[in-house]
Amino acid sequence: MATSAISINVTADDLKKRRRRANIIRVIIIIILLLLMGLFVVLSLVYNGGSFTVTLDPNFHTKAGIALYTDEVKREHVRRLYAEDLDFMDNISIDWLPKNYQDFEGGSHNGDNYIAYTFYVENQGTEIQSYWYTVYIEDVIKNVDEALRIMIVRNDETKVYAKANPLTGEAEKGTELFYKNDQPVLENRKDFKPGDIDKITIFIWIEGDDPECVDNLLGGEVKLSMKITEEHIEENKALDDDNKQKDDKEIYHAINGEENEKE
Numbered sequence: 001m002a003t004s005a006i007s008i009n010v011t012a013d014d015l016k017k018r019r020r021r022a023n024i025i026r027v028i029i030i031i032i033l034l035l036l037m038g039l040f041v042v043l044s045l046v047y048n049g050g051s052f053t054v055t056l057d058p059n060f061h062t063k064a065g066i067a068l069y070t071d072e073v074k075r076e077h078v079r080r081l082y083a084e085d086l087d088f089m090d091n092i093s094i095d096w097l098p099k100n101y102q103d104f105e106g107g108s109h110n111g112d113n114y115i116a117y118t119f120y121v122e123n124q125g126t127e128i129q130s131y132w133y134t135v136y137i138e139d140v141i142k143n144v145d146e147a148l149r150i151m152i153v154r155n156d157e158t159k160v161y162a163k164a165n166p167l168t169g170e171a172e173k174g175t176e177l178f179y180k181n182d183q184p185v186l187e188n189r190k191d192f193k194p195g196d197i198d199k200i201t202i203f204i205w206i207e208g209d210d211p212e213c214v215d216n217l218l219g220g221e222v223k224l225s226m227k228i229t230e231e232h233i234e235e236n237k238a239l240d241d242d243n244k245q246k247d248d249k250e251i252y253h254a255i256n257g258e259e260n261e262k263e
Contacts, residue, residue: 051082052204054119056113057229059156064230065125066192083117084108091208094149094160094174101201114205121189121198121228127175131191132232133200135161135185136225144220146212149175150184151203161185166212186232202226217251 056068058079067077090113097114109116123129135152137145150161161184162175171177178184189198204224207213 004030027053051085052115052117052202052224052226054081054117054219054226055079055228057227060131060228060230062084064129065123065128065194065228066129066131066228067122067124068119068120068228069122072106072197072206075120075122077124081117081119084110084263086110086115088114089113089115089206091147091213092181093208094151094205097203097205101130101203104201109201114203116201116203118199118201119126121200123192123194123196126194126196129230130188130190131192131228131230132186132188133228134183134187134227134232135202136227137182137184138223138225140220140222143212144206144222145181145184147204147210148184148210148222149210150224151200152185152187154187154189154198159187162176162207162210163212171209185226188232235262 054068056066056077056079060066061068061077061079061187067075068073068079068081068083069077092113096109096112098109101109101116104116104118106118106120109118129177133152135150144194145162146166148162152159152161159173161178162172163178163181165168165172174207179186192198
């Protein structure tokens with residue numbers, strides 16, 4: 001009888017341990033599921049906004065009357081524009097892009113393996129302005145930006161941007177170097193008079209003739225955005241830093257000058 005009692009007590013302890021392990025495993029599974037759900041939400045926030053967006057600084061619109069829109073007839077200002085996505089993008093040549101893009105109206109004009117989007121910027125204010133337009137790479141997977149091409153057509157001016165050739169370090173033929181890896185385009189539109197309208201069409205594609213266009217890029221993704229602002233923040237920061245350095249030098253010389261006079 002004593003032996004049987006000991007056996008029953010051991011079995012009860014084992015059951016408690018199993019329940020404890022089961023509870024721990026259950027908690028771990030719940031935590032993993034919560035983490036996966038959080039990751040899904042983050043990815044949704046990143047990609048549900050479209051592969052390409054255009055945003056105008058709202059303060060710039062309010063203060064200077066700079067307007068952003070896609071309907072050239074109504075000219076109703078919006079703060080943000082969304083280009084249509086492409087489910088799949090294979091590499092192509094720049095020669096495959098449509099030649100009639102000057103006839104594009106506002107909105108998406110995607111084709112086989114390229115994104116194309118047209119919009120308008122208008123000075124609806126009363127004073128001459130200038131604005132910056134900057135393209136940012138918000139997210140990139142599998143280094144697909146290595147063979148990325150961004151072509152911006154502003155009125156009659158066309159520029160193509162790409163990363164430097166990995167062998168020479170120079171710009172690829174017919175392109176301008178990315179301003180930065182995560183900020184490929186930075187341009188300043190000056191002398192933007194009241195009533196002026198800039199028509200901007202942007203093309204995004206993977207260039208098949210780029211030496212970095214290799215199989216390793218398969219399955220890659222990229223998300224870009226363009227921001228239109230009155231000022232370029234980094235430049236202003238650099239000017240502020242320069243001014244601060246000048247002020248520091250003046251203070252330094254003033255102090256040293258006073259000390260020298262005392263001596």
